[in-house]
Amino acid sequence: MEVVHTITELRTRIREYRRINDQSVGFVPTMGYLHEGHASLLRKAREQSGLVVLSIFVNPLQFGPGEDFERYPRNTERDLELAEASGVDLVFMPDVKEMYPSANRTIVSVEGVTARLCGASRPGHFDGVATVVSKLFHIVQPDQAFFGLKDAQQIAVIEQMVFDLNLDVEIVPCPILREADGLAMSSRNVYLSKEEREQALVLSQSLMQAKAFVESNRLFTSEQLISKVSRHIETAPLAVIDYVEVLSYPSLEPLEAVSSSDDDTIIIALAVKFGKTRLIDNLILQVRK
Ligand code: AMP
DSSP: OEEEOSHHHHHHHHHHHHHHOOSOEEEEEEOSSOOHHHHHHHHHHHHHOSEEEEEEOOOGGGOOTTSSTTTOOOOHHHHHHHHHHTTOSEEEOOOHHHHOSSOOOOOOOOOSTTSSHHHHHSTTHHHHHHHHHHHHHHHHOOSEEEEEGGGHHHHHHHHHHHHHTTOOOEEEEEOOOBOTTSOBOOGGGGGOOHHHHHHTHHHHHHHHHHHHHHHHOSSOBHHHHHHHHHHHHTTSTTEEEEEEEEEETTTOOBOSBGGGSSOOEEEEEEEEEETTEEEEEEEEEEOOO
16 A cells, blocks of 8 residues: 555556556545544445545535534544555545645535535535545546445535536445444544433434334325434434435435425435534435335
8 A cells, every 4th residue: 555645646656557457446535534434435445446546635625614624533544554454555645735735716516416404504515525526536537436325415416516527437325334333433423422422322213213214104294204303313412403304315305295206215314413513414215106
């Protein structure tokens, strides 16, 4: 495994690889502080691609004022160990100056799928994501890029961007990895106090209850599902709901009577704050017609 810090070095390595290999280049973009969720993406890339490229870059552009850019957790040594163990060939770790030598005057802004969920509660967040992913795609020029469904709206945004801009990359969505008790793995889980960590279980529990409800009812409204999920989350005294929404996926449009809609894939998505820590989780379900 090789670690490079500059765009020039990375391009040189990938060009060398492509000159002598006829295999695909797989790419996993991350913000580091890697956990098993990231490792699952890297392993998938290892299975499907000839060269596995991992980027670790905490992208300031996707953090709003007052968000956790400064205190976002970092541990390079542990990240590189996990990367090596997961079969990564090339790690790209640029600093902010390398990615943004001067203020970016070109911003990639995806409309529609960003109107709700984190797009609504974190203004500018997905412009930051789409811009950095677009830059990284141009730098790496991967054949496949692997993203986690933990950030399901992010996948919808990237897929829309790839479609609209005719980018020549296959987006591979990967399942959410969870702790043994159900909490979705996230670099931000380290922020949680012991009490918050215990109470954060209501997130995955509420989604499991929603799943059971969907499986046992043929016709129901989004409101019913939303209130069921919200009520369970509210049993945790430290939980403050940012949003609970039921939408079509991947178009992310509102639904009324769920089983009579045209779109039969739905997402139940939620964002909940515990103290200063904002956690997201979701469940994508096939609704029987
Ligand atoms: P991040 O470092 O948080 O920006 O995440 C980098 C990539 O890892 C994104 O595609 C995430 O969706 C994915 N990821 C983060 N947590 C998980 C998880 N628990 N399971 C699967 N993928 C994840």
